[in-house]
Each structure stands twice: as structure tokens, then as C-alpha cells.
Amino acid sequence: MLAAPKIDAFLPPRRILMGPGPSDVHPQVLAAQARPTVGHLDPLFIGMMDELKQLLQYAFQTRNEMTLAVSAPGSAGMETCFVNLLEPGDTVIVCRNGVFGERMRQNVERCGATAITVDNSWGEPVNPQQVEDALKANPQAKYLAFVHAETSTGALSDAKTLCALAQRYGCLSIVDAVTSLGGVELRVDEWGIDAIYSGSQKCLSCVPGLSPVSFSPKAVERIKARQRPVQSWFLDQSLVMSYWSGGAKRSYHHTAPVNALYALHESLRLLAAEGLEQSWQRHKDMHQLLKQGLTGLGLEFVVAEPHRLPQLNSVYIPQGGDDAAVRKQLLEQYNLEIGAGLGELAGKAWRIGLMGYAARRENVALCLKALQTVLG
Ligand SMILES: *Cc1c(COP(=O)(O)O)cnc(C)c1O
Numbered sequence: 001m002l003a004a005p006k007i008d009a010f011l012p013p014r015r016i017l018m019g020p021g022p023s024d025v026h027p028q029v030l031a032a033q034a035r036p037t038v039g040h041l042d043p044l045f046i047g048m049m050d051e052l053k054q055l056l057q058y059a060f061q062t063r064n065e066m067t068l069a070v071s072a073p074g075s076a077g078m079e080t081c082f083v084n085l086l087e088p089g090d091t092v093i094v095c096r097n098g099v100f101g102e103r104m105r106q107n108v109e110r111c112g113a114t115a116i117t118v119d120n121s122w123g124e125p126v127n128p129q130q131v132e133d134a135l136k137a138n139p140q141a142k143y144l145a146f147v148h149a150e151t152s153t154g155a156l157s158d159a160k161t162l163c164a165l166a167q168r169y170g171c172l173s174i175v176d177a178v179t180s181l182g183g184v185e186l187r188v189d190e191w192g193i194d195a196i197y198s199g200s201q202k203c204l205s206c207v208p209g210l211s212p213v214s215f216s217p218k219a220v221e222r223i224k225a226r227q228r229p230v231q232s233w234f235l236d237q238s239l240v241m242s243y244w245s246g247g248a249k250r251s252y253h254h255t256a257p258v259n260a261l262y263a264l265h266e267s268l269r270l271l272a273a274e275g276l277e278q279s280w281q282r283h284k285d286m287h288q289l290l291k292q293g294l295t296g297l298g299l300e301f302v303v304a305e306p307h308r309l310p311q312l313n314s315v316y317i318p319q320g321g322d323d324a325a326v327r328k329q330l331l332e333q334y335n336l337e338i339g340a341g342l343g344e345l346a347g348k349a350w351r352i353g354l355m356g357y358a359a360r361r362e363n364v365a366l367c368l369k370a371l372q373t374v375l376g
Contacts, residue, residue, distance in 0.1 A: 015331070016358070018367055019180070019339030020151045022201035022208045022314060023355035024312040025263075029206050032266035033259045040256040043264050048265055049256075051246065055268035056212050059181060059204075060196065061200065062188035066215040066237065068244040069200070069264055071257050074178040077197030077211030079107060081174050084215075085143065090111030091333045092143040093134050093171070095119075095126040097157070098150035099343050100176055109143070111231075116141065122344045123314070125307040126157040128165060135169035144171045149180035151202075153312035154303045154351065156184060160191045161318065172219055177313060178202055181212065181312035182271055183283045183355060193221040200260075203283070203311055205356035206267035209260050267356075283310040286359040290352065293368035297375065302349050311359065313352040314345065323347055326374055334350050334370040 017024045038045050056067045070077050082104070086092065090113040090336055094105045097120040108115040116138050118130045126146050135141060141348040144166040148159045159175060166173040172194035180186050183203030188196055194216040201208035215223070215237065223230075224239060230236040234254065287310030291301075294315055302314035317323050323340065327350070330336045339351035352367065 013335055015165070016334070016363060016366060018353050018358055018363060019270045019337050020342075020351050020353055021199065021355060022204070024205065024363070025207055026205040026267060026270055026357040028270065029267045033207060035259070035260050035262040040258055041250060041252065045256075045258065052261060052268065053244065055265065055272060056214070058272055059212070059268055060188045060214050060336060061186065061190065061276070062214050062216075064188065064214045065245070066220050066241060068198075068213060068240065068241075069261065070211040071254060072211060073201075073209055074197065074199030074211050075103070076235065077178070077199065077213045078103065080211070080213055080231070080237065081195040082107040082111055082199050083230050083232045083235055084237045085172065085174065085219060085336045086111040087227055088111045090114070090143070091116060091138055091336055092145055092174075093118060093131065093138065095139050095144075095146035095157070095162075097124055097126055097153065097155060098122055098147065099152035100150060100178070104145045104174075104176065106120045122347045123153045123155055123302045123304075125163060128158060128161045131162060132165055132169075135165060135171065139169075141169070141171055143174055145174040145176075148186065149177070149184060149309050149312065151312055151351075153186065153345065154301075154305050154309045154312040156180075156309045156375060157307075159186065159193070163191045163193050164239045166194075170268040172216075172222065178211075179309070179312060179355070182276070182279055183359075184309065185280055188215055188216075189213060191375045192216075194258070199328055200264055200267070200360045201257055203279075203356045203359075204264070204267045204271065207260060207263045208279055209257065210264050212264075234370070258376035271358040282356060283359050286310070286354045286361070287313065288362055289361065289364045290354060290367065293364065294352075294371075297368070297372055302345065311353060311355045313354065314341075316349050317341075317347070321375060323350075326350075329374045330370050333374070334366065336367060336370050338367070
């Protein structure tokens with residue numbers, strides 16, 4: 001017998017989350033998550049799931065029937081798109097301009113498919129001309145995959161143009177919208193996006209752990225026409241769909257994360273009440289405020305103005321600034337978390353998030369005041 005450990009309840013402090021995610025969770029979303037758990041086949045829960053689907057369709061601006069939340073974080077949404085669509089031997093054009101494009105490439109290879117990479121430097125958006133060149137040079141390509149909002153750098157790519165290119169060259173598009181959904185303009189149907197995944201903890205003001213995804217009718221046809229079953233049982237959408245769309249006949253696939261789905265329902269309800277376009281505008285407005293302050297402190301942005309993400313502000317660490325010490329002071333003295341640089345930008349930049357509920361005037365003011373004090 002191991003002796004029972006004596007451990008107190010974990011009581012986290014109320015941090016202000018202005019990093020690359022998770023971001024501040026709306027208090028109403030936290031409250032929703034604490035409501036009583038019901039059975040995941042309870043008729044009332046099924047009604048909630050149906051509403052959740054409608055809310056996801058609104059957030060994505062899509063009529064796609066196959067729209068749902070994967071019961072796992074954004075990375076699982078990424079994997080869901082790749083394992084369901086790709087078959088061994090397929091060719092995929094993968095755009096890399098940061099950490100997450102490289103993860104897409106790894107997914108492609110693990111599916112036994114071939115990745116043709118289009119590389120742009122960190123902080124740059126994906127270059128449509130290079131993508132077109134790659135599409136021309138690889139007529140066998142079936143998919144174009146790219147990250148809409150590169151959280152590792154703060155660069156926004158032109159998803160509308162890239163998806164139009166994919167269509168022109170007969171490819172389906174696979175889009176990472178983990179950081180873009182709710183934070184910047186995104187129109188799945190209008191732009192012709194075929195497979196898209198996001199995450200609950202970035203611009204949706206929700207807790208981490210869920211990944212909204214959506215597949216176009218063309219993508220669904222591809223999935224139905226597969227030669228071999230999806231290698232992942234858990235992420236196989238043909239099995240999951242009978243759970244999400246079965247209505248009263250819904251049958252067990254896995255136990256839905258019931259309370260986390262309450263949270264997502266509440267966060268998307270709040271998004272719908274605010275209005276999607278109003279949410280995009282709020283992120284822009286808060287970014288403008290923060291930018292003025294950061295520029296006033298002498299900090300320089302990593303990404304050039306036209307491609308900057310409002311919800312993820314990467315700034316170079318000033319000369320003599322101690323990366324870890326500054327972040328530690330912000331956390332300890334102000335309960336404020338900002339993000340460290342990732343990959344090529346590790347130790348060189350900070351990533352200041354303005355995502356979802358964190359994109360508020362009081363957060364901007366606190367962050368600027370804290371940085372000003374800490375940087376002296
Ligand atoms: C955060 C993020 C992911 C991964 O999401 P997790 O929820 O951490 O698994 C993928 N892509 C982008 C662009 C992200 O910002």
C-alpha cells in the first residue's frame with residue numbers, strides 16, 4: 001500500500017493571460033463549466049449539442065453539415081483533418097512560416113503522404129506567388145495546407161487568396177484557424193475552405209481542450225471515398241459524425257467532455273451575442289491601443305504592419321532586457337502572463353496576446369503599465 005498523500009486543494013491565482021493561449025476565460029464560461037454534469041446521451045444534452053453545432057457554423061461562417069468540436073485540443077483538430085483526408089501516396093503542398101506549418105508537414109508525413117513545402121521566413125505571411133508556383137510544378141497535389149494565423153510569429157496569411165489558388169489548381173484546402181477563429185475575419189464558405197480546425201482557448205474566451213472543426217461537402221466526399229479506413233479510430237470522422245448528427249438516435253462513440261462542452265456553448269453564445277464582426281473589430285481596436293503603447297515604450301514589432309495579427313503581438317526584446325526575468329516579474333508582481341518567443345524567436349521576442357476575453361481595455365492598460373515599470 002502506498003500511503004495516501006496529504007495534498008491541499010489546488011487554488012490557482014487569477015492570472016491575466018496575455019500570451020499565445022490559453023487566454024483569459026470569460027467568467028460566464030467558467031461558471032457554465034461548473035454546472036451539473038448530465039449524461040452525454042441525455043436528451044437535454046443532445047439538444048445542447050445541436051445548438052453548439054449551430055453556434056460553430058456561425059463562428060466559422062459555414063453551412064457545412066460536418067461541423068463539430070473534437071474532444072481534444074487544437075493539435076487533435078489538426079490531426080483530425082490530416083488523418084481523415086490523406087491517404088498514403090497523396091501529395092500535399094504545405095506552407096511553413098513558423099512552428100505550426102512545420103507541424104502540418106509532420107502530420108502529412110505520418111499519414112504516408114508526401115509534403116512539398118513552401119517556405120517563408122518567420123514573421124512573413126505565406127507568399128501566394130510561391131504557392132502558385134508550387135501548385136503549377138506539382139499537378140499531382142491534392143491538398144494545400146497552411147496556417148491562417150501563425151501564433152509563433154504573429155503573422156496573418158491571406159486565406160481567401162490561398163484558398164482561391166487551391167481551387168484553381170484542383171486542390172482541397174486545409175486551414176489552421178486555431179488562433180484566427182473569432183479574432184480576425186474568417187469566412188469558410190465564402191472563401192471555399194475545405195477542412196478547417198481551431199481551438200477553444202485562443203480567441204473564443206473558452207477553456208482549453210476542445211477543437212472545433214468543419215469539413216466542406218467536397219471534403220466529406222473524399223472521406224467517404226477513402227480506399228482504407230482512417231488509421232486513428234478515435235479521430236475517424238465517419239464514426240464521430242453518427243454521434244454528433246444522430247439526433248435522438250445518437251449512439252455512443254466516446255464520452256463527450258460534457259462540462260467542457262457547456263463552456264464552449266457559453267463562449268460561442270457570447271460570441272454570437274457580441275456579433276462576429278464586432279469581435280473582429282474589438283481585437284483590432286485593442287491591438288491599436290496596445291501598439292501605440294508598445295511603440296511608445298520603444299518596442300519594435302516582428303511582423304510588418306499589413307500582416308500583423310491583432311490578437312498576437314510579437315515584439316523584439318529590447319537591448320539589455322532579460323527575457324526570463326522580465327516575464328517572471330510580470331507574473332509575480334502583476335499576475336500577468338505574456339508569451340516567450342518560440343522556435344527561431346526564442347529569447348529574441350515576446351508574444352503579447354489579445355485573444356478573446358483578454359482583448360479588453362483594462363488588460364491593455366495593465367500590460368503597458370507593467371511593462372513600463374519592469375523595463376524601467
Ligand atoms: C495553439 C495552436 C495550435 C495547437 O493547439 P493546442 O490546443 O495547443 O493543441 C495549433 N496551431 C496554432 C496556429 C496554434 O496557435
